[in-house]
Amino acid sequence: MMRAQALLAAGAAAVTVLVAGAAAQTTRQQTTAKDLRPVSSFQSVADQQARSIALFEEAGKVLHHPRCVNCHPATERPLQSDAMRPHQPLVVRGADGHGVPGMTCNTCHHTANFDAARVPGHPQWHLAPASMAWEGRTLGEICAQIKDPNRNGGKDMAALLHHMAEDSLVGWGWSPGPGREPAPGTQASFGALLRAWADAGAHCPPS
Amino acid sequence: MALAIKVNGTIQSVDVDNDAPLLWVLRDALGLAGTKFGCGVAQCGACTVFVDGKPMRSCTLPISALGTREVTTIEGVSGREAEAVQQAWIARDVPQCGYCQSGQVMSAVALLKQVKKPSDRDIDLAMNGNVCRCATYVRIRAAIHDAARALEG
Numbered sequence: 001m002m003r004a005q006a007l008l009a010a011g012a013a014a015v016t017v018l019v020a021g022a023a024a025q026t027t028r029q030q031t032t033a034k035d036l037r038p039v040s041s042f043q044s045v046a047d048q049q050a051r052s053i054a055l056f057e058e059a060g061k062v063l064h065h066p067r068c069v070n071c072h073p074a075t076e077r078p079l080q081s082d083a084m085r086p087h088q089p090l091v092v093r094g095a096d097g098h099g100v101p102g103m104t105c106n107t108c109h110h111t112a113n114f115d116a117a118r119v120p121g122h123p124q125w126h127l128a129p130a131s132m133a134w135e136g137r138t139l140g141e142i143c144a145q146i147k148d149p150n151r152n153g154g155k156d157m158a159a160l161l162h163h164m165a166e167d168s169l170v171g172w173g174w175s176p177g178p179g180r181e182p183a184p185g186t187q188a189s190f191g192a193l194l195r196a197w198a199d200a201g202a203h204c205p206p207s
Numbered sequence: 208m209a210l211a212i213k214v215n216g217t218i219q220s221v222d223v224d225n226d227a228p229l230l231w232v233l234r235d236a237l238g239l240a241g242t243k244f245g246c247g248v249a250q251c252g253a254c255t256v257f258v259d260g261k262p263m264r265s266c267t268l269p270i271s272a273l274g275t276r277e278v279t280t281i282e283g284v285s286g287r288e289a290e291a292v293q294q295a296w297i298a299r300d301v302p303q304c305g306y307c308q309s310g311q312v313m314s315a316v317a318l319l320k321q322v323k324k325p326s327d328r329d330i331d332l333a334m335n336g337n338v339c340r341c342a343t344y345v346r347i348r349a350a351i352h353d354a355a356r357a358l359e360g
């Protein structure tokens with residue numbers, strides 16, 4: 001009897017795992033389309049505000065992607081992997097986004113990806129400031145956040161667009177090395193979407 | 208590829224593959240076996256050395272990325288903090304099997320160079336990338352406090 005109960009419990013656990021796995025799969029397919037629509041495909045949206053919002057939502061596929069959110073975490077601890085698990089070992093943002101004395105990001109993350117060990121790298125590897133936490137935020141919230149110089153590190157629109165389109169640490173999101181899905185599209189197509197969003201008034205999605 | 212690298216104050220010539228991790232250059236090419244291999248994927252801290260005075264995992268640093276930076280290993284670490292850590296480690300009998308300890312010592316010295324009076328949280332955050340399969344964590348934390356006190360006096 002006890003054996004039967006144990007088997008049942010094990011079976012139920014396995015089913016739970018399968019269902020959870022399927023749910024995760026669905027979410028991933030929805031949120032990580034591989035390409036970005038070109039800016040030209042939004043010309044047909046006549047209303048400027050609606051076009052601006054649609055452009056931002058397309059760029060939002062990148063903003064919501066694990067390659068971006070993992071280092072824009074809601075807590076002081078980054079996430080890692082496509083499954084967005086808490087970073088192992090435990091590391092924290094620290095005062096300047098580069099970790100704490102004795103355990104900075106570049107203790108382990110060196111100047112380039114080290115594919116043999118699947119450890120990503122970049123000379124400036126660090127976390128976004130807490131004011132730029134995107135994890136769990138809607139695109140409307142992220143839009144308001146990135147436009148706000150009080151939260152975005154004092155960037156005006158030109159500086160913000162430059163950061164998104166040119167910054168090489170942002171660009172790492174498209175060259176993450178094996179075992180990590182790149183952000184959708186290219187950094188150039190992402191930058192073009194945001195430039196067109198800004199040109200159309202930089203309107204934010206309502207939520 | 209023939210290279211000249213500075214390790215523990217001395218320029219050394221090595222002939223190794225470009226992508227050889229610093230850890231294996233130290234251990235195999237230079238015979239500095241105090242730095243240990245635990246995981247090879249920056250998850251355990253056993254391979255911690257200093258690169259230009261900063262703690263780094265040597266298992267994931269290809270030798271081609273080292274450049275002119277200077278490496279310090281457990282064989283060469285010195286100075287007040289290193290001596291205080293050594294004394295505290297002996298007094299507390301910190302090691303069990305010892306395998307992780309060169310990495311632990313390097314991380315502890317790095318912490319004390321930057322934070323003179325570390326709190327428990329400072330210690331935990333600086334040290335939790337150094338895994339100890341013998342679970343000597345409680346003694347490590349106590350010994351770092353001891354070393355900090357010794358450095359004060």
Ligand code: FES
Nearest residue numbers: 245246247252266
């Ligand atoms: S061997 Fe380098 S961190 Fe484990």
Ligand code: FES
Nearest residue numbers: 304305339340341
């Ligand atoms: S003392 Fe044995 S692994 Fe740490």
